[in-house]
């Protein structure tokens with residue numbers, strides 16, 4: 001009864017293949033992968049926001065340096081002109097001119113002081129943003145690393161299981177007639193459901209439909225027997 005043994009082995013092979021398919025599916029659809037992708041996106045978004053904020057902080061620092069520098073020069077100039085005014089010895093017209101000049105410079109100084117103050121306030125806000133974003137980035141990055149480790153571990157376990165099933169498959173395949181393997185592989189490639197079914201009490205194990213006695217006889221006369229309904233290979 002060599003051919004029947006071969007058919008029974010085909011049923012085993014289908015079970016092993018189905019198991020391998022499930023494991024591959026499980027490997028590709030780990031729930032942690034959804035979290036991992038979301039965390040990856042979040043890390044990128046926070047990283048971009050952090051870099052933009054750091055650039056904004058550098059801009060503010062440059063603006064503060066520039067305005068403070070100008071402020072200092074203007075203060076010195078205002079002070080010097082004021083000293084010249086109080087030193088005396090000027091004509092009334094020149095003194096009047098100088099007084100207006102000093103007032104103008106002092107007005108400028110006041111405006112610049114205000115500007116520097118505003119810039120410093122902005123810097124404080126941006127610094128706080130940067131601190132918050134740095135903390136967020138640390139959280140997201142460590143969450144990503146944690147998920148990565150979990151995924152690698154799950155994959156390692158699944159791969160080990162797949163290796164066991166592949167080994168089992170390599171033991172079964174040589175027991176089966178080559179033509180039968182070709183037919184089986186062809187059927188498997190063409191559809192997702194079962195392509196081999198045990199024939200029990202006239203019921204096809206693949207499509208679960210009943211075969212009448214006449215249909216069963218017709219099926220059994222083919223080599224290998226095939227279900228009249230779903231064309232699955234039948235194992236009597």
Ligand SMILES: [Zn+2]
Pocket residue numbers: 197204205206207208209227228229230231232
């Ligand atoms: Zn069937």
